Amino acid sequence: MRRRGKGGGSVFYHEGKGKWVAQLTWVDPATGRKVKREKHCETRKEAERALADMVAAQAKGLLTDPSRLTTRDFALEYLKRLEREGLRPNSIRLALDELAHALPSLKDPKAHDPLGRMRLQEVKPVHVRAAMDRVVEAGYAPRTVGRVLMRLKALFREALRLELVARNPAEAVKVRLPKGEKAARALEPHEVARLLEAAEASRSKDMALLLRLMLETGLRRGEALALQWRDIDLEAGELTVWRAWVKVAGRGAFSEPKTPTAKRKVPLPRGLLLRLKARREELLERLTPEEVDGLFLVGGVKPVDPDAFNHYLRRLAERAGLGRVRVHDLRHTWATLALSRGVPLEVVSERLGHASPTITLNVYRHLLEEERRGWVLDLEELLYPAPRAQA
Numbered sequence: 001m002r003r004r005g006k007g008g009g010s011v012f013y014h015e016g017k018g019k020w021v022a023q024l025t026w027v028d029p030a031t032g033r034k035v036k037r038e039k040h041c042e043t044r045k046e047a048e049r050a051l052a053d054m055v056a057a058q059a060k061g062l063l064t065d066p067s068r069l070t071t072r073d074f075a076l077e078y079l080k081r082l083e084r085e086g087l088r089p090n091s092i093r094l095a096l097d098e099l100a101h102a103l104p105s106l107k108d109p110k111a112h113d114p115l116g117r118m119r120l121q122e123v124k125p126v127h128v129r130a131a132m133d134r135v136v137e138a139g140y141a142p143r144t145v146g147r148v149l150m151r152l153k154a155l156f157r158e159a160l161r162l163e164l165v166a167r168n169p170a171e172a173v174k175v176r177l178p179k180g181e182k183a184a185r186a187l188e189p190h191e192v193a194r195l196l197e198a199a200e201a202s203r204s205k206d207m208a209l210l211l212r213l214m215l216e217t218g219l220r221r222g223e224a225l226a227l228q229w230r231d232i233d234l235e236a237g238e239l240t241v242w243r244a245w246v247k248v249a250g251r252g253a254f255s256e257p258k259t260p261t262a263k264r265k266v267p268l269p270r271g272l273l274l275r276l277k278a279r280r281e282e283l284l285e286r287l288t289p290e291e292v293d294g295l296f297l298v299g300g301v302k303p304v305d306p307d308a309f310n311h312y313l314r315r316l317a318e319r320a321g322l323g324r325v326r327v328h329d330l331r332h333t334w335a336t337l338a339l340s341r342g343v344p345l346e347v348v349s350e351r352l353g354h355a356s357p358t359i360t361l362n363v364y365r366h367l368l369e370e371e372r373r374g375w376v377l378d379l380e381e382l383l384y385p386a387p388r389a390q391a
Contacts, residue, residue: 008055009022009023009024009025009051009054009055010022010023010051011023011044011047011048011051013044014040017040019040019041019042020040020041020042020043020044020046020047021038021039021040021041021047022038022039022041022047022048022050022051022054023036023037023038023051024036024037024038024051024054024055024058025037026058037054037058039051039054057166068119069119069120069121069164070116070117070118070119070120071103071115071116071117071118071119071120071123071155072103072105072106072113072116072117073120074120074155074159074164075099075103075106075116075155076106078155078158079092079095079096079099081158082095086256088244088246088255088256088258089246089248089253089255090246090247090248090255091258093248093249095151098144098147098148098150098151099148099151099152099155101135101138101140101144101148102115102128102131102132102134102135102148102151102152103115103116103131104116105117114127114130114131115127115128115130115131120159120164120165121164121165121166123156123165123169124169125169125170125172125173127169128152128169128170128173129173131152132145132148132149132152132173132175135148136175136177142177145175145177146175146177149170149173149175152170152173153168153170153171155170156168156169156170156171157171184326184328184329184331184332185325185326185329185332185333186329186332186333186335186336186337187322187325187329187333189337191320191322192215192333192337194320194321194322195211195215195316195317195320195322195325196211196212196215197320198316198317198319198320199211199212199316202312202316204312205279206279206297206298206299207298207309207312209275209276209279209297209298210224210225210297210298210309211312211313211316211330212272212275213272213276213297214327214330214331214334215330215333215334216268216269216271216272216334217239217266217268217272217334217351218266218330218331218334218335218338218348218351218352219241219266219331220244220258220262220331220353221306221309221310221327221328222244222245222246222255222306223241223243223244223257223262223353224297225244225245225296225297225298225299225303225304225306225309226243226244226245226254226296226303227239227241227296227297228293228294228295228296228297229280229283229292229293229294229295229296229297230293230294232268232276234273234276234277234280237267237268237270237273238265238266238267238268239265239266239268240264240265240266241257241262241263241264241265241266241353242257242263243255243256243257244256244257244258244262245303245306246306247305247306247307252303252305252306257353258353259353259354259355260355261350261353261354261355261356262353263353264350264351264353266351280292283295309327310326310327313325313326313327313330331352335348335352335360335363335364336364338351339364345357345360345361345364348360348364
């Protein structure tokens with residue numbers, strides 16, 4: 001048996017198997033247990049090369065101790081970790097739903113789940129690909145399929161960071177799908193006018209006001225529903241976003257805003273400000289200022305069910321002849337109209353409460369590129385301006 005220095009492993013010939021063996025032994029710092037890894041080769045040269053690869057991998061922390069941890073078990077730990085780190089309940093639910101498309105045993109322990117029942121360290125790209133094929137065959141929308149793959153990549157990226165796997169098996173997987181429905185629709189100005197006209201004719205003044213507020217500020221649904229009158233400074237002409245009203249497990253609940261930058265102050269356009277002042281004056285005719293401050297813009301002493309505004313918007317859009325308009329389309333409309341009128345990207349990003357302008361750029365890059373095509377420097381016009389016509 002040929003031995004190297006301490007931690008260098010050994011290469012020897014196994015008489016019983018008729019193979020050359022590359023063997024590496026080390027102590028796992030996490031458990032204190034001795035770990036042994038072997039690889040059988042046809043020739044001594046191949047074994048020495050295999051040993052060198054193992055030594056290099058072990059030095060980088062990539063040669064992990066085989067574990068009984070399954071993909072499903074790790075996914076459950078991963079979701080609990082996200083919850084402990086403060087991810088919003090709705091975001092946790094969404095992550096679970098999307099991962100469960102590929103790992104159905106997350107929701108039903110008895111479900112057929114080849115990938116979920118595999119040992120985490122045994123998963124290869126072909127196994128991830130098979131799970132994604134099942135998601136595609138189930139008939140989910142292209143956007144949903146893409147998000148499932150994104151979740152799997154994030155899951156195995158975390159396992160790689162924790163040195164539980166030597167590589168991310170999901171990174172190599174590509175799923176080519178036809179383009180699905182756009183994530184959001186930006187209404188044209190004349191469509192916005194029709195929607196607002198239908199809102200003014202509707203029975204709910206508060207819902208109509210909420211619709212206008214979302215269209216004129218770009219607030220998320222949960223941020224707008226969580227607003228109380230005390231959060232609106234009518235003198236300064238701004239509102240403060242500091243929480244959100246979301247649906248968790250079928251019930252409304254308050255949560256932190258989606259990102260740290262989502263806690264923000266948002267200026268109010270003059271027309272909207274006047275409407276808010278008029279509505280507050282109506283409330284003050286029968287309530288004290290303190291009582292009004294404690295009311296929510298919609299719902300009174302308690303915010304309405306988060307889905308109520310969705311139903312209101314759907315009926316309103318149908319009445320206005322606009323087809324399907326989703327709640328997020330209102331936010332997308334505000335951002336699109338703002339950017340198309342030259343509002344700086346950084347300002348739009350701040351008003352939307354995005355974590356960084358990069359996110360805003362990625363979403364609205366196509367619009368910015370179209371706008372920039374109109375900005376050109378014509379040297380002929382600059383250096384040789386046309387003579388002005390004589391009066």
